[in-house]
Amino acid sequence: ACDCTGHGVPGALVSVVCSNALNRAVKEFHITEPGKILDKVRELVLETFDKSEGNIQDGMDISLLAISGVNAPSLSWSGAYNPLWVASNGKISELEGDKQPIGKSDNPKPFTTHTITLNPLPGGCGAVYLFTDGFADQFGGPKGKKFKYKQLQEKLLAISHRPLAEQKAELEKEFENWKGALEQTDDVCVIGIRI
Template structure:
């Protein structure tokens, strides 16, 4: 990703803060719609960044405790919800923020809304770095399916134990292979 990716990340964080300051109750889908439009406008001012940029993947959630409601929107990123009763993967939309090849003005990001009925619900968002890591006995990618299984099997543990398990598993998988990307897994117990 390099310099263009870093530039867009900084610009993206500033734009997100501006949008949320102006409209704190904005839905997650509309937040991504506005972020997308603003990133495109910002990149149009810098042709070098625009020409070398293929989009930013992001997942956002809004937790409204008084209403017992969760909103989720994703730009090429999913949300995993785990409870005692079930594990559910909610896929984000298949386009990235600012990825002008993938998204036109008529398309918008979806807001998924869920009512929280269970006091023991875990939400997970993650970058692609964990699943894309090469390693294991055959030097293959870890893959999303294995990550989802790992998260689902450990969701009942305290969050700090889940973090330790994820880190140990990642290091064990990676072995002596180079780390290929950033790795971020966010777990939230609602």
């Protein structure tokens, strides 16, 4: 799940540059580890920005996941600002993303790859969630305030045992009810994967 900064035509151009860099990192450079993919994407994005005439300060926040293995499946994940939530056994655990974007930053460091061995729960009752800030930042409710991450986390935990199609429908309903007559403030992306 990724979210590019910027608006209008500049924002669209940043999205194209970031999408192209992500595709190249995986397809051209054959990188499979999420942290190393994000390192390469940042390098390619900055290389492209450096060639432009303007001083581009925009970039991308992303949560990148790779699942591998059949007999002993594992999950590798890396994030640029965005976290990963893992729902299992009645709670949600959070893996924090690195506090840096894909783009220019004051003190860039290599992105961290977190690896988790998956122990599938009976009936597949666990889930992982990747998301952008669009849902949590939506204004609405009785006081016209933001939905917030805590409320999103509580909602996901409450529905995490349900089939993914039902979760999707429930999140869409929750979003529309919260937003009400207010304008949607950002694009929204929530990805759930059953484990």
